[in-house]
Amino acid sequence: MANAQLQSVLDHIDKDFDNSLERLFSLLRIKSISADPAFANDCKAAAEHLAKDIASLGVATEVRSTAGHPAIVGKTGAGGRPHVIFYGHYDVQPVDPLDLWHRPPFEPVVTDHADGRKIIVARGAEDDKGQVMTFVEACRAWKKVTGSLPIDVTFLIEGEEEVGSKNFVPFIEANKDEFKADYVLVCDTGMWDRNTPAITTSLRGLLYEELKITAANRDLHSGVFGGSAMNPIRVLTKILGGLFDDDNRITIPGFYDGVKDLPPDILEQWKKLNLTPEMFLKPIGLSIPAGEKGRLLIEQASSRPTCDVNGIWGGYIGEGSKTVIPSHASAKISFRLVEGQDPAKIRKAFRDYVTARLPGDCKVEFGDHSAAPAVALDWKMKPLAAASKALTEEWGKETVLMGSGASIPIVADFKRTLGLDSLLVGFGLDDDNIHSPNEKYDLRSFQKGIRSWARILAALAEVK
Template identity: 60%
Template sequence: MSDLDRALASADAALDASLERLFAWLKIPSISTDPAYRHGCREAADWLKRDLASIGFAAELRETAGHPIVLAKRPKPGAPHVLFYGHYDVQPVDPLDKWETPPFEPRIAAGPGGKKIIVARGSSDDKGQVMTFVEACRAWIAATGALPIGVTLMIEGEEESGSINLPGFLEEAKDELAADVALVCDTTMWGEGRPAITSSLRGLVFEEIVIRAANRDLHSGMYGGAARNPLHVLAKIVADLHDEAGRVALPGFYDGVAETPDDVRAQWSTLGLDAGSFLGPIGLSLPAGETDRMIIEQIQSRPTCDVNGMWGGYLGAGAKTVIAAEAHAKISFRLVGEQDPAAIRQAFRAFVKERLPADCTVEFIGHKGSRAIQLPYDSAALAKTRGALQAEWGAVPITIGSGGSIPVVGDFKRTLGLDTLLVGFALDDDRIHSPNEKYDLESFRKGARSWIRILAALAQ
């Protein structure tokens, strides 16, 4: 029997004990956003520190201005080294009356089709996912006395409250966090039985604009037809942001946007993600993005522009016939590839100013921007991880992009110079952030086995 087979067998044999450990951790109410649970956050951090120390990691709590970070290391000289990230804090449980059982009393229940599920706050986001990796390490150590590669775990306690203190910690501890690649287990599979690797995250530019005209709101009966209406001006600018083909009309907007490789697009085309399956459940029927792109491209690998809010004038009940003095909008851009947030922001502001008529002024309120993250498609770590997942699940893993942004991944790249592999075993129906959060027992079991295989693959 190979070392890999021994480690897999060890994980299977210890499943009940693994669940006992997970349940002990899930019982600790570590809600980071509520000061009333500050003690629970520290208790959860200390529990993990002690558990990691019990299997030979040099584990400690690192203090921050908020909740502590669990830092644990087990090096292996001469071998590759990975940095694993996760979080021990959880979302608030409100509304409590929607929970079928108390949120911090974990249990095994019967899910759809009779499959077994773990129900508790944090079961999927992110304690259950973190423990798949911890149990993989435990199985390797129990079976062989060692890990196949060096491992550092960094588990924070403020992800659900904005990771405010994490960037500073990364800067302070960057020498201690040196690794070859970062691993994150806080994402989903493509579907039940079909693993996925998230290889890209879109960046973000967020702008707020205020267009002003007259020095006060005006009576539309007296001034209508003569006075400039900033709401009309704003509406025209917003309408001009896209052309008839759904492309963003800012000059230079697509600079740095690379095409997805043909083999990846071919894989995506087999996934059955169409207007009916994706838009139907939310009451829509027709894609509104670039007309020459598949839906999966529109939401993962292409840049976007969206109006997140528009307002001005009278917004109360009933009628009030005024011409507003101000019009407001919040507009966000999701970025991909090598798009430059600063260049996009500059192009947007120039675009607005060019369309600003006489008697109008504009104020721009800028918010922090972030670049997109793209793991090279020819990455050796990506190829090894893909092979390990296929061996465990018997299905070719989907290499996908995320339409959203995960700031810590950008911090890893900017501060630590690390690419990140995002491999998660959650499912879309896990009800994260909602009552009755769950994690499939099979996701937990095969998640641990998957990490066992990935650690072996990365050692090659």
């Protein structure tokens, strides 16, 4: 009976898929770039649009104010059965450099990938609008076919994930009585590969710093002052250029303190997955792993801590030439952290590292954008086995339990504020260009993603 119901739901998903796609497109057309204040109204519009969409499932849904972009809270179910929070985000990354997009980023289309796959192209197609809508559409199908959802669901969608959830975390803390549940479902991660589903069981943390180095009190002419006045770009490049040693290890004292090697059995599993530069780096035009020597490529990409300068600027960057020694130079730097690393300690170590290398007459100002520790999820949690089985049934391949190199800081916040574990299921692929021009989501990820959630909802109803 339950199986027959599920089959009807899956059939309905396939039949209604064109409408699901149109509903996703409506959301993708809204320019909800959270990092840029110029798009604040678009963020609000996206929240209102998505709240209306969720409300149309018969869920009591509200757009809720925070100190930043609004959140969406929707509740359905009468209790007495498993109760999950579903988390996702409606905000997206900035779109620059715009000239590298093949089409306008907020005019979604279905098109053919170079290899013939059908893909949805738009900013947010995957991260995270496409992923969120796999769950929403799965719920819609259940509701349509059976009149209700198999479990109780609280929808909790935020608009500041791409800027560190600074106002969303205080919002859930302030309202935590509203968010009692058994665990959280998060749809913001990827598959192992195009055919193999995955559940993510560890996430790297993220420390994001900004620094500005000031030398002279004004811009100088290099003819007059070149050679005698310190150039802040020289200071900045010297400091940042020293962050890695010849083995590609990060040189900040204490950076690796507390970082553990993988358990031998996991290392063996990962060796067998045999991720090669040919598979992972060639599609992006590279061939040489840039991480620590002596580590597997999969370790470099997912279980080891990293450092990246995400932006750097100073002096004259227009056309032509200008012989200026600028007054200041800046950079944005982020660290992916792993279990055992304390973001606050790493921040202090980084700042000490910079300050120790600063000439006596220069100064540095620091700003921080986010600091979240790594998360290691409970591999033994009961819903994980149920979800894993449901995914395997949909995709016809064994579900991989994997570590992710990315950070979803909110997972640690859910544990800390609500005491809840998270189950991370998603349908992204490595070539989705998230945070880049020409972001895409495979049409198959979207359709089978909806079907996967329909199966998972059924499976979770059976978990006691």
